Every structure is written in C-alpha cells, then in structure tokens.
Amino acid sequence: MTRIFHLAAISFAALGLASAANAQEARNVILMISDGAGMTTWQAASHYRHGALGQEVYDGFDVHVFMSTYSQGREDGEPGSYDGVPAWDDTPTDDVFEARDTTYPQGFEGYRYLRTNATDSAAAGTALASGVKVRNGALNIAPDGTRLSHIGQTLAANGGVFGSIADVYWSHATPAAFLAHNTSRQNYEEIGRQIVTDQAATVVMGAGHPYFDNNGLPRSGEDVDYRYVGGADTWQALSAGEAGWTSIDTLTGFEALASGEREIAAGERIIGTVPVAATIRFGRDGDGMDDPLIPTVPDLATMSVGALNTLHAQDAPFFLMIEGGAVDWAAHSNNLPRIIEEQIGFNLAIEAVVDWVETHSSWEETLIVVTTDHGNGLLLGPDSLEEAFQNVVGQGAGHLPLARWHTDNHTNELVPVWAHGAGAERIAAKATGRDDGLAAWGIPEENRIYLDNIELNRAMHDALGLEFPN
Numbered sequence: 001m002t003r004i005f006h007l008a009a010i011s012f013a014a015l016g017l018a019s020a021a022n023a024q025e026a027r028n029v030i031l032m033i034s035d036g037a038g039m040t041t042w043q044a045a046s047h048y049r050h051g052a053l054g055q056e057v058y059d060g061f062d063v064h065v066f067m068s069t070y071s072q073g074r075e076d077g078e079p080g081s082y083d084g085v086p087a088w089d090d091t092p093t094d095d096v097f098e099a100r101d102t103t104y105p106q107g108f109e110g111y112r113y114l115r116t117n118a119t120d121s122a123a124a125g126t127a128l129a130s131g132v133k134v135r136n137g138a139l140n141i142a143p144d145g146t147r148l149s150h151i152g153q154t155l156a157a158n159g160g161v162f163g164s165i166a167d168v169y170w171s172h173a174t175p176a177a178f179l180a181h182n183t184s185r186q187n188y189e190e191i192g193r194q195i196v197t198d199q200a201a202t203v204v205m206g207a208g209h210p211y212f213d214n215n216g217l218p219r220s221g222e223d224v225d226y227r228y229v230g231g232a233d234t235w236q237a238l239s240a241g242e243a244g245w246t247s248i249d250t251l252t253g254f255e256a257l258a259s260g261e262r263e264i265a266a267g268e269r270i271i272g273t274v275p276v277a278a279t280i281r282f283g284r285d286g287d288g289m290d291d292p293l294i295p296t297v298p299d300l301a302t303m304s305v306g307a308l309n310t311l312h313a314q315d316a317p318f319f320l321m322i323e324g325g326a327v328d329w330a331a332h333s334n335n336l337p338r339i340i341e342e343q344i345g346f347n348l349a350i351e352a353v354v355d356w357v358e359t360h361s362s363w364e365e366t367l368i369v370v371t372t373d374h375g376n377g378l379l380l381g382p383d384s385l386e387e388a389f390q391n392v393v394g395q396g397a398g399h400l401p402l403a404r405w406h407t408d409n410h411t412n413e414l415v416p417v418w419a420h421g422a423g424a425e426r427i428a429a430k431a432t433g434r435d436d437g438l439a440a441w442g443i444p445e446e447n448r449i450y451l452d453n454i455e456l457n458r459a460m461h462d463a464l465g466l467e468f469p470n
C-alpha cells in the first residue's frame with residue numbers, strides 16, 4: 001500500500017498538485033478520548049451497563065486494535081518504552097509500590113513494570129495530536145524546543161477547520177494538546193489566553209467557568225477563578241463577544257447548538273464554557289452514583305453534537321477531538337462507581353456521535369476513532385493479588401463489578417483503539433506489534449495487535465490526505 005501511494009504522490013507532484021501527497025479517504029476525522037481508561041475500565045462500565053461485554057456501539061466498529069502510549073519520559077528520567085514480556089511478567093513479588101498518594105502491594109513483576117514510567121496526558125495528547133514523543137508535561141513542544149504543528153492546525157492550513165472539546169477545563173492537558181503550545185501543561189492561564197487570542201480553532205468547549213463551583217452553584221468574591229479561561233481580561237473580552245468568538249455559557253445555549261435551532265454562521269467561532277468549575281459531574285458532592293447530577297450543565301453527548309454542528313456549518317473538512325476527561329480523575333481517586341458513571345457518559349457521547357455521522361455525514365467521508373491516552377489505576381479482578389492480571393468480574397447489569405485497584409496513577413499498559421469509517425483500515429495496517437498477553441482480558445487473537453500512539457496520529461494524517469508536518 002505504501003508503495004502505491006508513494007507512486008501516486010510522484011505523479012500528483014508532477015502535475016503540480018502538491019497537497020495531494022496522500023490519497024484522501026476521510027473528509028472528516030473525529031477522535032474520541034476517554035482519558036485514563038485502560039481496557040478493563042471499558043469492560044467494567046460495559047458489565048455495569050449491559051451485564052455483558054460486546055454490546056457497546058464501539059464493539060460494532062470495523063477496527064479494534066491496541067496502542068502503546070509511552071512518552072519521552074519525565075524531565076529527568078529515562079525515555080519511555082513498551083515491551084510485552086516484562087509487562088505480563090507473572091513472577092510474584094512481596095514488596096510494595098509507592099504510587100501518587102497511596103501504597104499498594106507490588107503483587108507481580110508485571111504490575112511493577114506497568115506502573116513505572118507512564119506518560120502523562122500532555123505528552124500522550126501531543127503524540128496523538130502532533131505525532132511526536134515529548135517529555136511529560138509538554139504540549140506540542142518537542143524536546144529540542146521545536147513547536148509542533150498539531151493535526152487541527154495542519155488541516156486548517158490546508159483549508160479545513162477544527163475543534164477540541166472536553167467535559168473538564170477546556171485549557172486542561174488533553175483538549176489543550178489539540179489547541180495550544182506550551183512547555184508546561186500547568187500554565188493554564190497562559191494556555192487559555194493563547195487558545196482565545198490565536199483564533200485558530202472553530203469550536204472549543206469545556207468546564208472551568210470562573211463564576212461557578214464544582215456543584216454548578218454561583219461563586220463570588222475571592223472564590224472567582226479566571227485561571228482556566230485565560231485570566232480575567234481574556235474572560236471579560238470573551239464573554240463580551242469582543243475576542244473574535246461567540247461565548248456560550250448556559251445549558252440552553254449548549255442545547256440550542258445541539259438541536260440545530262440556533263443558526264451557526266459561516267466563519268463563526270464558538271467557545272462554550274460549561275457553568276461549573278472543574279467538570280460536568282465528577283466534582284459534585286458525594287462519591288457515588290446516587291448523588292444528584294448537576295441540573296445546569298450539558299452532558300458530553302450534547303456538547304459533542306453541538307460541536308459537530310458548529311464544524312459542519314463551515315462547509316469544510318474538519319477534525320474534532322472529544323475528551324471524557326474525568327474518567328482519569330476517578331481512576332486517580334480509585335472510585336469505582338464514579339469511573340463507571342464517567343465511562344458510561346463517554347459511551348453515550350460515542351452513540352450520539354455515531355448517530356450524527358449517520359444523519360449528517362456518512363462512513364464514506366468520516367472516520368471515527370475511539371481510544372484513551374493511557375491507562376490509569378490498573379483496575380483488575382478481586383483476586384488479582386493472587387492471580388496475575390485477573391480481569392474484573394461482572395455482577396450483572398446495574399451492579400458494580402468485582403475489582404481491585406493497583407495504583408492511583410497512570411500506567412504503561414496497551415490501551416484499546418476502535419475505529420470505523422473512511423480510512424479506518426489505515427489504523428489496522430499500522431498495528432504491526434503483537435501482544436498475546438492481552439488474552440488475560442479476553443481479547444480475541446485477531447485483536448491482540450498494536451500500534452504506537454504516534455502511528456495513530458500518522459494514520460489520521462494519511463486518512464485526511466495531509467502530509468505529516470513534524
């Protein structure tokens with residue numbers, strides 16, 4: 001295949017059609033990231049929701065492979081890597097593992113390996129957005145200081161439009177990886193200001209509203225926090241409609257975008273700031289699923305459809321990143337009911353996106369990729385300290401599966417990728433690694449193959465007919 005496209009590139013170049021370097025299959029690409037969701041997290045949510053595996057909409061996609069996620073490593077550490085032999089090492093060990101806030105029994109040598117030297121969301125997001133491995137914490141800045149062109153930026157330079165949305169702060173690491181450049185993901189205010197002043201994207205959505213708390217209730221005085229929306233001056237200009245963007249920050253505003261009742265003008269840029277502090281659901285009071293939801297915020301499905309309508313109105317090829325960001329936060333908290341709640345919210349968003357494609361576009365022109373940026377929590381079965389890599393055990397629909405956490409931080413495990421539509425086979429073609437250890441989690445033999453996260457980025461570039469710029 002590579003040779004055929006290479007020859008095609010030569011003949012297009014001879015005709016002076018420089019931008020036709022790759023055969024374009026996908027007009028649009030939608031990348032959906034459930035942050036910090038290893039394979040067993042998807043399975044736990046599926047057990048709870050359906051009482052079985054195999055019934056989520058992504059289970060019907062044409063392509064199901066796995067992906068390695070390692071980064072260039074921490075600032076002062078070794079570069080990351082992935083090797084299936086140490087990853088699945090079932091040699092027992094008695095010592096302990098010091099995670100972020102908690103100490104866990106080490107269990108097995110493979111657990112030690114998977115819990116060591118994992119990527120963070122900034123480096124993982126950069127790999128998916130720009131196709132280059134960077135140090136943890138960096139957003140689209142290479143180790144040598146080069147500013148990397150992320151995929152939306154590259155598509156926009158070729159006549160397309162792009163967006164990046166999340167159900168956490170819109171300046172948070174993953175959405176920012178598809179919007180901004182910074183040496184540190186922690187520079188939220190600077191990142192937010194850059195997103196607004198660049199006016200590069202067409203749609204940006206997420207939480208981080210300065211005037212609402214984690215329950216969606218008004219906050220005032222010294223509790224007001226402009227950090228995640230570019231600072232006070234940027235927010236004032238944005239909300240006054242003086243920053244080159246339309247600002248939306250009410251539930252009815254999000255719903256009108258999704259329903260189509262609100263007209264979207266050609267060239268209009270929209271920033272939707274959900275009226276809540278950190279995220280739409282996970283930060284509310286309580287720690288279970290029974291705590292009442294915040295009634296004044298949209299769900300990720302509504303945000304996704306609104307963003308798709310906004311891009312579709314521009315009558316140009318588009319790239320959209322959609323992140324379920326609080327799956328990762330629930331994993332950091334080792335909160336099983338809340339991670340299942342978050343993952344189900346993400347799965348509902350996938351269903352809404354699939355419906356949108358089938359209504360407003362088609363699988364002949366649009367590619368959907370569903371994945372995560374890295375594992376988190378090493379969620380395994382209840383007896384996984386005795387039985388290496390034991391999977392979570394379903395207890396029927398509406399019941400929490402039996403499970404045990406092995407860390408409160410990110411992991412280096414292979415993570416799932418599902419893809420469907422235009423150019424999806426390019427992702428399968430790049431999955432040249434094989435890892436039969438995945439049998440432990442019930443993965444069929446034909447799906448125990450993997451590519452690297454930077455290869456997924458290349459496949460998306462290729463599907464869009466974009467020359468890789470970095």
Ligand SMILES: [Zn+2]
Pocket residue numbers: 035036120121122124174328373374
């Ligand atoms: Zn992440």
